Amino acid sequence: MSLEGLRVMGIDPGLTRCGLSVVQAGRGRQIIPVAVGVVRTPSTAELAERLLRLSRAVGEWIDDYEPDVIAMERIFERGNVSTVMHTAHAVGVMVLAAAERGIPVHMYTPSEVKKAISGNGRADKKQMTVMITRILGLSEAPKPADAADALAIAVCHCWRAPLIARTNQLTMKAANQ
C-alpha cells in the first residue's frame, strides 16, 4: 500500500508556543518538508483571547495547506499543572478546528514519535533534531525545538499510516466475514 502524496500536518501542542508543520509523503520512506513554524500567544493575555488566536492560526494553516490528516502529540500530566491544563485547552481547540473541517486527527505519545524517528523511544532532543534534519534532507536543523517536534510528529504519522491503513483493512475484512 503506497501513501505517496499523503499530506500530513504535525502539531506539537501548546498555548504559549505551538509547533506546526506540514510534510508530504514521497516514494517509499521519502518525506518532503512543506512548511514549519511556531504559533505563540502572549502569557499576559486572557485564556479566551489566547485560545481564539490559536484557533484562528491553526485554522489558517489547515485552510492554506489542506492536509489530509493531522498528527498531534498526546499530552500527559507532567510538570506544572497549570501548563498541562493550558496545553489540554489548546488541544481541545485544535482538535475542534480539525473536526470542523472534517480532517481526521491521530495522536501519538512522545515515545512513539521518538521510536518512529530514531528507533529509540528514549532519544533525547539533540538526537531527534539530528535525525529529523537528516530524514527531511534539510540544510540546517529546524528551530525552535517546538518546530522540530512538529516535524517529527508529522514524519511519525507518514511512516505509521501504512500500518494503520493495513490494520483498518484487516479489521474491516474480519468484521465483514
Add this chain to the structure above:
Amino acid sequence: MSLEGLRVMGIDPGLTRCGLSVVQAGRGRQIIPVAVGVVRTPSTAELAERLLRLSRAVGEWIDDYEPDVIAMERIFERGNVSTVMHTAHAVGVMVLAAAERGIPVHMYTPSEVKKAISGNGRADKKQMTVMITRILGLSEAPKPADAADALAIAVCHCWRAPLIARTNQLTMKAANQ
C-alpha cells in the same frame, strides 16, 4: 451598583455530561431561572466528534439565550487523569465558543461556588441542591446534579459580579489618578 437584568450562563464543564444554565439577576439578590439542561456526548464516539457536538450545543445555547457573561467552574486535577484531560479539552472548546462571540468568561473554583451559595465552602451536594432550589424558588430540585451545579455557578457569578465590577472601577480610578 445594581446588576438587575444581567443575564448569566453557568457551565459545569464536562465532555460526557456538561451542565448548562441561564439565569437573570433581579432586584437585590433575587435571581430568575431562565433555562437549565445537560449536554451529553457518547463516550464511544471519537474525541473530535465529541468536541464538535459540544461546541455546537454550547454555541446554540449562547446564540439562543444571549448571555452577557459566562461563569464556568474552574477544573482541577482530581480523580481519573483521562477524565480531567477530557474535561480540559471541553473547557478549551467552550471558552473558545464564548471568545468567538465576544462574551467574557469568569472562572470559579468549586469552593467559591459552594461558599457563595451556602456560606460554606465545603457544603455537600445535598446541601447545595437544597439551597439552589430555595434561592431560585423552584418547585422541585433541579436534576441531574450537573444541571444543579450549572445553576449554582451562574448564581455565584450574579452575587459576585457587583463586587467584581466595584473592584474594577476602583482599580481603574486608581490607575487614572
